[in-house]
Amino acid sequence: MSDTQTLIENRPPSVAALFLERVAATPDAEAFRYPVPTASGEGPADWKSLSWAQTAERVRAIAAGLVELGVQPEQRVALASATRIEWILGDLGIMCAGAATTTVYPQTNADESAYILADSGSRVLIAEDAAQLAKAREKKDELPELTHVVVIDTEGADLSEDWVLSLAELEKRGAARLEKDPDLVQEKVAAITKDQLATLIYTSGTTGRPKGVRLPHDNWSYMAKAIAATGLLTDADVQYLWLPLAHVFGKVLTSGHIEIGHITAVDGRVDKIIENLPVVQPTYMAAVPRIFEKVYNGVAAKAREGGPAKYKIFQWAAEVSREYAKASQDSFRRTGTASAPFALTAKHKVADALVYKKLREAFGGRLRACVSGSVALAPDIGYFFAGAGIHILEGYGLTETSAASFVNPGEAYRTGTVGKPLPGCEVRIADDGEILLRGPGIMEGYHGLPEKTAEVLEADGWFHTGDIGELSPDGYLRITDRKKDLFKTSGGKYVAPTEIEGQFKALCPFTSNVMVIGADRNFCTALIALDEPSILGWAKENGLVGKSYEEVIAAPVTVEFIEGHVKRLNEGLQRWQTVKKFRLLPRDLDVEHGELTPSLKLKRPVVEREYKHLIDEMYAGAREA
Structure with a gap:
């Protein structure tokens, strides 16, 4: 043993x-x-x-x-x-x-x-x-x-x-x-x-x-021991804990902390994260993708405010960062050592002095790794941070599996995957692509709901996650979508909306939330909520000084600007996946209106009901294929 x-x-x-x-x-x-x-x-x-x-x-x-x-x-x-x-x-x-x-x-x-x-x-x-x-x-x-x-x-x-x-x-x-x-x-x-x-x-x-x-x-107890067994953390670490503890992702971190015995700095005020990070100087932090998206959007907006030259440097550095991260991860996979070609390494060194160093300082300057979970992180955003020296280890789990079932293994992490199973966790992929899990982290069942329990938990302990995924030959898991979120167009083609949504967020740093629609329709559309601070900063430079968010998103120049990003998105998609029409939402989606869960997942049926008029408008009389 x-x-x-x-x-x-x-x-x-x-x-x-x-x-x-x-x-x-x-x-x-x-x-x-x-x-x-x-x-x-x-x-x-x-x-x-x-x-x-x-x-x-x-x-x-x-x-x-x-x-x-x-x-x-x-x-x-x-x-x-x-x-x-x-x-x-x-x-x-x-x-x-x-x-x-x-x-x-x-x-x-x-x-x-x-x-x-x-x-x-x-x-x-x-x-x-x-x-x-x-x-x-x-x-x-x-x-x-x-x-x-x-x-x-x-x-x-x-x-x-x-x-x-x-x-x-x-x-x-x-x-x-x-x-x-x-x-x-x-x-x-x-x-x-x-x-x-x-x-x-x-x-x-x-x-x-x-x-x-x-x-x-x-x-x-199992989670505490399994987290310790990954070797990702030691008793010398300082964790910054802000995640909702009512959510299983936040709760599981407390078990690992007790087993390992490191320091945990606790403050759940999301509006204080940027202020707290330089004070706490954590070596480790867990977060949801929305936090990394907001940081990315904020850095891009700040660069844009600095004028065209500064923004061009940021765009160049962001591209270098992604190339460098992909090359390093590919090298590690092949040889066990992270390295990149000489010319790319030289560019990366310049970009580090101009951009990445400041970004690391904003996170407190000591961050070894972040763990991201709850929903998928857009790979382009993951590669951006990886190349900048902020290593985001994606993980995967559900409330029903005590949160942590998979996590990327330290230096060997692969952006776009959720890593390998924790010790003691078994995985298999069903014929329809659904991820099934078994192990000591699986729930006992749903409280007072034996029929619901039987729907997802087999007698031999296999739990049906409801997520679709694929395993690499060496055991890395990639989540492709939620089973119930996959939809079929009227032309019979399957579409994975979260994958398209993640790609758009990485392409358009002004995006806060996006939802792709198209079930039983003959083409896909999207509802897009923009990040208010970012788009208002852009608006000042584009003849919309002093305009409210609602006025900015209604302006033809804004619609045209976002349309350019949609066209770029469509260039990388199959014909049946392309977004033919979109509408900008009058406000961001949020927990208070019931459109997001507290862990910031989209409640798609709620959003569809709330904005039915906009969806109907996009499909009215439409015959696009």
């Missing part, structure tokens, strides 16, 4: 047990950094630290406090909060009490929140602030099993009722309980079995009501 197999197969039954092992092994090592706003609220926040021992003190108090509230093993405690240090402390406290965490996105409205709390049977809700408390209060009559709400940030929150208390009060009650019963938490953790429910994550789903994915303790 290999060392990797031994590491994974000899895993403890829970991450709660792993956490106690980590605290015992490195009590004084730094575990977390988190921002504390200044007293005035002005200027950058101060960053505070917690050692593993300090983390454990708070986690034990929260766990004991929940037990004091009457929470029993496997009973659900919901967490409705943005990513912050208290989310992680709360989740660990729930697990160390032997209970199970139900995750709720803070953006979720009162009706959907109530549905998740009721369907999960959550007994306690840990709510971030007054706004999250208000949702629970509004739906209290529909939640007979909910006995308490614990509020993290109490500013403006009414705590006068017995069933509402602050997190500080919960910890105080827990500390008092531990004085009487000091071994309580150790006993609760020791009693956890690997098959006990640890987490209920409700899939944000692109259609219908969310389904609760049941993830037992063993899933997270």
